[in-house]
Amino acid sequence: MLDVIMKKYGQKAGLPKDKQHFHCLKHSIATHLLETTNDIMFVKDWLGHKNIQNTLVYAQLTNKARDEQARKAFAALKIV
Numbered sequence: 001m002l003d004v005i006m007k008k009y010g011q012k013a014g015l016p017k018d019k020q021h022f023h024c025l026k027h028s029i030a031t032h033l034l035e036t037t038n039d040i041m042f043v044k045d046w047l048g049h050k051n052i053q054n055t056l057v058y059a060q061l062t063n064k065a066r067d068e069q070a071r072k073a074f075a076a077l078k079i080v
Helices: 002-013 022-037 040-047 052-058 063-076
Strands: none
Touching: 002 022, 022 040, 022 052, 022 063, 040 052
């Protein structure tokens, strides 16, 4: 059912065929949650995963988030 809905609205949004499925949405949501919360355990719980390894498949750290975290870490160490 969810894949049917994703395909319908994915086509309307002009998404490529390989992105018109529920798991693409799940990846996007997981990545967005990780980027905004920086809390992988929150993402794990929100997705309903029992195993953190499953969450790591879906939630990917973006370059923007990685750079921001590095900037904060280095600033805290007074390196930059």
